[in-house]
Amino acid sequence: MSAEESTDVLVVGSGFGGAITAYHLAAGGARVVVLERGPWLEGKDFEHDFLLGSSYTRVFDFVAGDGMSVLSGNCVGGGSVVYFAALPRAPRFVFERHGSIGRRMWPAALSRDSLDPWYDRVAEAIPVRKQDWSDVTYAGGLWAAACHHAGRTANPVPSGVDNSLCTNCNWMMAGCRFDAKQSLLLNYLPGAVAHGAEVRPLHEVQRIERTDDGGYRVHYDHVDGVDYRVHTGSGTITAKIVVLAAGAGATPVILQRSEEGLGALPHAVGRYFSGNGERLNTAVVNEDRVREVLGLDRGDGRAYLANQIGKGPVVASWDRLDAALPEYERFSLEQLYFPPGLGTILAQAAGPAGSPSWFGVAKKEMLRRWQSWLTVFEMVEDDNEGVFGPPPPTGNAYRISQQMLGRGTLSYQPTANTKRAWALADAEVKDILERDGLATVTPWTNDVVGAYTVHPLSSCRMGDDPATSALDDRHELRGHPGIFVTDGSAVPGALTVNPAMTIAALAERAVPGIVEAARARGVQVTYGAPLPGSGTTGPMVRSAP
Amino acid sequence: MRSGDSDDRRSRTATLESFADTIVPGEKRTPDDRAIAGAATGGGAVAAGAVELLEQPAPGLAAGLDHYAAGLNAHAEAYAAEHGVDLETGLPAFVALPFEHRTALVARLTAPGHPEKDGWVLLALFCTMAFDTAPHMRTADALAAGHPGLATMGFAPPQADGLWRFGEFSYGRQLADLHPATTPSGSPA
Numbered sequence A: 001m002s003a004e005e006s007t008d009v010l011v012v013g014s015g016f017g018g019a020i021t022a023y024h025l026a027a028g029g030a031r032v033v034v035l036e037r038g039p040w041l042e043g044k045d046f047e048h049d050f051l052l053g054s055s056y057t058r059v060f061d062f063v064a065g066d067g068m069s070v071l072s073g074n075c076v077g078g079g080s081v082v083y084f085a086a087l088p089r090a091p092r093f094v095f096e097r098h099g100s101i102g103r104r105m106w107p108a109a110l111s112r113d114s115l116d117p118w119y120d121r122v123a124e125a126i127p128v129r130k131q132d133w134s135d136v137t138y139a140g141g142l143w144a145a146a147c148h149h150a151g152r153t154a155n156p157v158p159s160g161v162d163n164s165l166c167t168n169c170n171w172m173m174a175g176c177r178f179d180a181k182q183s184l185l186l187n188y189l190p191g192a193v194a195h196g197a198e199v200r201p202l203h204e205v206q207r208i209e210r211t212d213d214g215g216y217r218v219h220y221d222h223v224d225g226v227d228y229r230v231h232t233g234s235g236t237i238t239a240k241i242v243v244l245a246a247g248a249g250a251t252p253v254i255l256q257r258s259e260e261g262l263g264a265l266p267h268a269v270g271r272y273f274s275g276n277g278e279r280l281n282t283a284v285v286n287e288d289r290v291r292e293v294l295g296l297d298r299g300d301g302r303a304y305l306a307n308q309i310g311k312g313p314v315v316a317s318w319d320r321l322d323a324a325l326p327e328y329e330r331f332s333l334e335q336l337y338f339p340p341g342l343g344t345i346l347a348q349a350a351g352p353a354g355s356p357s358w359f360g361v362a363k364k365e366m367l368r369r370w371q372s373w374l375t376v377f378e379m380v381e382d383d384n385e386g387v388f389g390p391p392p393p394t395g396n397a398y399r400i401s402q403q404m405l406g407r408g409t410l411s412y413q414p415t416a417n418t419k420r421a422w423a424l425a426d427a428e429v430k431d432i433l434e435r436d437g438l439a440t441v442t443p444w445t446n447d448v449v450g451a452y453t454v455h456p457l458s459s460c461r462m463g464d465d466p467a468t469s470a471l472d473d474r475h476e477l478r479g480h481p482g483i484f485v486t487d488g489s490a491v492p493g494a495l496t497v498n499p500a501m502t503i504a505a506l507a508e509r510a511v512p513g514i515v516e517a518a519r520a521r522g523v524q525v526t527y528g529a530p531l532p533g534s535g536t537t538g539p540m541v542r543s544a545p
Numbered sequence B: 001m002r003s004g005d006s007d008d009r010r011s012r013t014a015t016l017e018s019f020a021d022t023i024v025p026g027e028k029r030t031p032d033d034r035a036i037a038g039a040a041t042g043g044g045a046v047a048a049g050a051v052e053l054l055e056q057p058a059p060g061l062a063a064g065l066d067h068y069a070a071g072l073n074a075h076a077e078a079y080a081a082e083h084g085v086d087l088e089t090g091l092p093a094f095v096a097l098p099f100e101h102r103t104a105l106v107a108r109l110t111a112p113g114h115p116e117k118d119g120w121v122l123l124a125l126f127c128t129m130a131f132d133t134a135p136h137m138r139t140a141d142a143l144a145a146g147h148p149g150l151a152t153m154g155f156a157p158p159q160a161d162g163l164w165r166f167g168e169f170s171y172g173r174q175l176a177d178l179h180p181a182t183t184p185s186g187s188p189a
């Protein structure tokens, strides 16, 4: 038997929390191994295809739970490969939220001011660009014009899309074939690889145990590249530092499964999950009214008919991000695109009462007008009411399909606060879009797969109070020195805007503390490498699986 | 394959077709079509390939289809008895159920609180997807073949190289005032 493999730092997951920490630790001289459960695709691997087994289902993960379904990435680059790259910073009031605990949820060390320098770094590395009205798609323009007509403001959202390369194909959820979307495959990850980090795709971490010398042993399975239900082998690696960044739907599950080998976990592991208060509405617009009331015309006689065209969300209305409003009444409303399939099944037809809304005759009629759909994304303040049940045997779900679809253990029963916040946001969307007969608006149903989120957060959150947080303000797991959590699960609560920028800024901010902990454990590593892209990255070389 | 021609298999297919047709209804293939109720014009989930999709290995439901069909027919019999609906003999019970009753039964099976909800939602999910994404085919091929779902939705075709690009995408002008508190980075304050 060969000696057990060891490394300085073992990173679990290659999304924002994993890629950013891996980059800095590798650039600082540490030996870094990144284990990623999904495949490694890039550029030309990303297909424009809904075929099961194409890049769309290879890189995507949909886990249905009890009252909440979670959508995320399943590939090297994590959520950044499938995301829409809308990258706003969280408003100031978010950091002052009390949520369900009656006092400030965020650690005292964190505020918008203290995070802004870290946001700046991410904005430079990705890079994040302000958007101009000429970059705004028809769907975004329609939403802006409707907001304006209703006396609201609307903003182009800062974005990680390079508009000079973008074709407005709206296939971003299958990965960007044109490298227009600046995923982590184009900045932090090639930077990490250039500095010697090893990224291993199709390696799913199952559990962690403590070793006799105070380090950790990480157990993983090899996942088949086509049928993710099949595991073809397993292995272990020991490490002095473990960075957990499997995403808020997976990190707590790995920890739950590790409790035997680690010892008691903080109470907040697998609790306080937030779906970022997400909810969607579908408007079916009246093309004539769009022309008459809003004066919109594509120049070829069509007023809109452009649901399919674009690059996800580009315009948001931030009028309700008002610090003077009480908690649970603040939200943003962002225009969005979801492709058919995931983006159509939950949309409800405005049929007669008592008739089914998400399937059947009326729904088919609604689908006939699909090019006239406008999707609006609400991000409200929810109540961190999600709780994970006992972990499944492997991964974070009982996988059903070969790829993408599984059943998880998350239970989310929205509180009165969350339901009221959704109702307020629904009413606002209706007020804006049904004005003067512009559209008919219905919310997506929560009765089919529960609520749903592409923004899982808070399931292993940081805070100052050990009773309601799993991590200290340096992202270290309480009672388990050397284990850091740097993904969305560390974020204390809903952000009222898209979260990736905040997750990334927090990961940047966590790095100096992780470097310090690594040095205390004898790892030769320094902090202070320039950001990736500043001449530090070469073309990405895929390491052997 | 002999089993593929068997009565059981035909009955299973008809039952699954009736379910798919309840999710996204379509027009009858022939005047005496029983599985498809003809509740809507144009092709529905069946014509879109729902059963073909369910039978593929990728969705992960193929091994359970006998069970699904048997379950649907058992529920249909119970439903018919409950509502005093006479079911024509010689047809699987779910197929024999009139369209409005199929619809009501599926609504019941997929409603919150039904003990088998997860399974029926899963079946409905793939029937919907067969119609609106044709995930059993290359999307470009599906469009070229006039796939009824994508055609109904007006999903625009790709360019000659099979990729989608939209050269015209913007109204090209400012359409709203910016929020007054927008920060220099373009984010909310």
Ligand SMILES: Cc1cc2nc3c(=O)[nH]c(=O)nc-3n(C[C@H](O)[C@H](O)[C@H](O)COP(=O)(O)OP(=O)(O)OC[C@H]3O[C@@H](n4cnc5c(N)ncnc54)[C@H](O)[C@@H]3O)c2cc1C
Binding pocket: A012, A013, A014, A015, A016, A017, A018, A035, A036, A037, A038, A071, A072, A073, A074, A075, A076, A077, A078, A079, A080, A082, A083, A084, A085, A086, A087, A173, A203, A204, A205, A206, A245, A246, A247, A248, A250, A251, A254, A395, A396, A454, A455, A456, A486, A487, A488, A489, A498, A499, A500, A501, A503
């Ligand atoms: C369709 C979609 C659109 C989105 N659009 C936006 C947007 O426009 N703006 C925005 O801010 N956010 C967006 N998001 C959300 C954003 O992608 C996430 O918030 C972000 O990626 C979370 O980062 P993370 O580090 O927490 O985890 P992730 O990015 O989810 O990374 C976790 C990684 O860990 C891997 N993993 C999981 N379990 C294991 C395991 N056991 N072993 C090894 N690896 C594992 C996963 O495969 C994944 O690659 C979107 C998400 C989706 C799904």
